[in-house]
Amino acid sequence: MSHHIIADLEKRHTVKHYDAAKKVSKEDLTIIYEALRLSPSSINSQPWKFVVIESDAAKQRFEDTFANKFEFNKKHAKAASHIILFAHKTHYSRDDFSKIVDNSIKIGRVQPENREQAFGSFAFAEMNTDANGNTEAWTKAQTYIAFGNAMHVMARLNIGSTAMEGIDAELVGEIFKEELEGYQCDVALAIGYNEPESDYNAALPKYRHDLKDVLTVI
């Protein structure tokens, strides 16, 4: 199929080796950040925080998180242009949602007299909250929408990326405690440009199941 959307998705692959000398441009970073910000989420909850690792000092700290596990991803810490930590709030509360409502009033999305009504959809968050106020199954899912959105954006921008669930969530939480502000990071996206000779995955055919094995129209 020759459609440009399909071409974008076909050409993207998991980068296995980055060229440390090539950096994502300021212009592209601005687009990526804005695209992350615009990601959709359930009841517009936006229960996320994105920490972008750009400086050498931050990359060193990220490299340090591989001390105990997932060493296969360690090399991306310094070779990728940037690494984005995708973090979610584990205890999303009515207070968090009130920021959405009140700012929606400020921009004219919600009329002030409808403030209480605007909390109606928060019932959905409550349904996804356990007895201890934990919402993480739900908020993490929203962050994966942003993650899927981000990978599509990288494909459109011709920027290579590596999805990394193979990070030490505990150590990432410790080492980036200040920036994460209590949010939980279980997944990161390395971005940059590959080194074609060493990035063996670039040359390999992509494997996906046949459409008939994953999709049924009824």
Next chain:
Amino acid sequence: MSHHIIADLEKRHTVKHYDAAKKVSKEDLTIIYEALRLSPSSINSQPWKFVVIESDAAKQRFEDTFANKFEFNKKHAKAASHIILFAHKTHYSRDDFSKIVDNSIKIGRVQPENREQAFGSFAFAEMNTDANGNTEAWTKAQTYIAFGNAMHVMARLNIGSTAMEGIDAELVGEIFKEELEGYQCDVALAIGYNEPESDYNAALPKYRHDLKDVLTVI
């Protein structure tokens, strides 16, 4: 920002009222299906199944799933052009992964002599498997990557969409038991074209947190 990627994401909104007379074209459906198929996933596990509700009979069945809960989403069942059920395998096994490996061998992605080595990444699935063989936290996350990808695709195609976590997973599981083949559906995407006069959300400004409140560059 005037970049076309940002324009796509800015113009998309959650459709609150569909025009039942307007259908997504065959051409666009073909692109959507292929884009779903091409979604990335951890260790290329592809632990998903997409059930596309197109016929009046299937729409009636989907409408029937709102008998007990989430009545606010019921109206989309018949008014949307299509509804896509996003389902994940709750017990992803080595057998499932062997299909990935063996088909990767068939297309030349993996050399036959490296078959055992290709199972190396399955350790990651095992780490996400509980004592009962349950993998759902992990496989559901992958399906949300496809979900985020799909929403971006709809924006590019100028097709309206409504993300629906507000579905009765139990009734959906019962009523679409045959098509889901044991996969778990917790989320669906209605797609189609809105009825501008009744789709109040189309005219409202989009609210997202300021960039500084969700993203930090270090």
